[in-house]
Amino acid sequence: MLRNDQLAEWDRENFFHASTHLAQHARGETPTRIITTGSGVYIEDRDGTRLLDAFAGLYCVNAGYGQSEITDAIADQARELAYYHAYAGHGTEASVTLAKMVIERAPANMSKVYFGLSGSDANETNIKLVWYYNNILNRPQKKKIISRWRGYHGSGLMTGSLTGLDLFHKKFDLPLSHVLHTQAPYYYHRADLDMDEAAFTAHCAAELEALIAREGADTIAAFIGEPVLGTGGIVPPPAGYWDAIQAVLRKHDILLIVDEVVTGFGRLGTPFGSDYYGLEPDLMTIAKGLTSAYAPLSGSIVSDKMWKVLEQGTDENGAFGHGWTYSAHPIGAAAGVANLNLIDKLGLVANAEKMGAYLLAALQDALGTHPHVGDIRGAGLLCAVEFVEDRDARAFFDPARKINVQVVAQMLQNGIIARAMPQGDIVGFAPPFCLTQSEADKIVAATKDAVQAVL
Ligand code: PLP
Numbered sequence: 001m002l003r004n005d006q007l008a009e010w011d012r013e014n015f016f017h018a019s020t021h022l023a024q025h026a027r028g029e030t031p032t033r034i035i036t037t038g039s040g041v042y043i044e045d046r047d048g049t050r051l052l053d054a055f056a057g058l059y060c061v062n063a064g065y066g067q068s069e070i071t072d073a074i075a076d077q078a079r080e081l082a083y084y085h086a087y088a089g090h091g092t093e094a095s096v097t098l099a100k101m102v103i104e105r106a107p108a109n110m111s112k113v114y115f116g117l118s119g120s121d122a123n124e125t126n127i128k129l130v131w132y133y134n135n136i137l138n139r140p141q142k143k144k145i146i147s148r149w150r151g152y153h154g155s156g157l158m159t160g161s162l163t164g165l166d167l168f169h170k171k172f173d174l175p176l177s178h179v180l181h182t183q184a185p186y187y188y189h190r191a192d193l194d195m196d197e198a199a200f201t202a203h204c205a206a207e208l209e210a211l212i213a214r215e216g217a218d219t220i221a222a223f224i225g226e227p228v229l230g231t232g233g234i235v236p237p238p239a240g241y242w243d244a245i246q247a248v249l250r251k252h253d254i255l256l257i258v259d260e261v262v263t264g265f266g267r268l269g270t271p272f273g274s275d276y277y278g279l280e281p282d283l284m285t286i287a288k289g290l291t292s293a294y295a296p297l298s299g300s301i302v303s304d305k306m307w308k309v310l311e312q313g314t315d316e317n318g319a320f321g322h323g324w325t326y327s328a329h330p331i332g333a334a335a336g337v338a339n340l341n342l343i344d345k346l347g348l349v350a351n352a353e354k355m356g357a358y359l360l361a362a363l364q365d366a367l368g369t370h371p372h373v374g375d376i377r378g379a380g381l382l383c384a385v386e387f388v389e390d391r392d393a394r395a396f397f398d399p400a401r402k403i404n405v406q407v408v409a410q411m412l413q414n415g416i417i418a419r420a421m422p423q424g425d426i427v428g429f430a431p432p433f434c435l436t437q438s439e440a441d442k443i444v445a446a447t448k449d450a451v452q453a454v455l
Helices: 004-014 022-026 068-080 093-105 119-136 157-162 197-215 241-251 273-277 304-317 330-345 348-367 403-413 437-454
Strands: 035-039 042-045 050-053 110-116 144-148 179-182 220-225 255-259 283-286 298-303 373-378 383-387 426-429
Touching: 050 437, 068 330, 093 110, 093 298, 093 330, 110 119, 110 304, 119 157, 119 220, 119 255, 119 283, 119 298, 119 304, 144 197, 157 179, 179 197, 197 220, 197 241, 220 241, 241 255, 298 304, 330 348, 348 373, 348 383, 348 437, 383 403, 383 437, 403 426, 403 437
Parallel strands: 144 179, 144 220, 220 255, 255 283
Antiparallel strands: 035 042, 042 050, 110 298, 283 298, 373 383, 383 426
């Protein structure tokens, strides 16, 4: 076996890591951490350190690590047929079965699923579908897409533009044209101290109306949003927010793309975030939980209304010119079928709902009165703790202090992985759905200890 220091050297010399401070890593200031195995909510690194992963990788290993029903399905598929494409009507038993399972689980008005590889490419597909749709309907000027500040929709050119976080724009010449941002439904951050949730919701809807009026509704094709803002801070919207936004969109004939990459397949304790908030999507984006990240696979789910126009488009223009080599990859599809079956068999969505409520309440009990804990919030098994310098004035720490990074580092010392969210002093939690009460208690105890140590 290779020595750890040898691997670390190869890593620094050759490996361009995702979302990493490149210079610090190359200088060896941030460690190379090689993960070797995983089981349930735990992963283990090469030194034998066992860590409770309270963020399920990147909130994606929903079924938990080491599920042999999924790994066996992948191995069987790889032995039988590792690859065939999905062009011109081709498929595999796994891809056709998975499409049926996805549409059965999706809201009633959804018609077909297009499989991709990642959440980013699925969102790129969705934007192309929206543009194609409006071209077929002979309204070529209706092309702009509205997303929210603090939304996260991927790291591609278009999806990085839709993402509303500075880090993903800075020095990349993003956002591209065609993209507009409106405010995030971040009640804790944005509302005046005397504004109640209903007033703040009305304010968000009014701001959207004003943006549409300024740009002209005939230029705006779609609005994209995550049911709960994820990477932007794990922020469930205030009551009534989605109803108010949907009313504005319907009034102006603007399509709704619901990005369910994090919330899809049970993270909120419901099949989709759309079910949780009563959303009626025209398009949905799915990825992560579709396979619990056992293999890369994503999807764009298309509504009946859009599908009819897409069919009309190909009758008029020929084949739909959009395909990836790995669309509906058989190994991803086999992982997806086994994953969704396992989640059903083990009742993991119900467990996510139950353990989510437990974890949130336990965090509130443990930290709710701490002078530097400003907000503890969540929906389903997705929650966050936000730190403030002054609770009453809702004043935030100087970002340079990176309080959330310090808290997460301290938790790691105690064997728990949580996520320091990239913007704001927020620590996020999104454990695998198989979490037990005693594992939740460990997360809460480690969070409390870390907060006491840092603040
Ligand atoms: N959309 C949302 C809501 C996400 O959280 C993510 C990734 O975290 C993406 C899209 C992009 O997915 P991927 O990283 O698979 O490209």
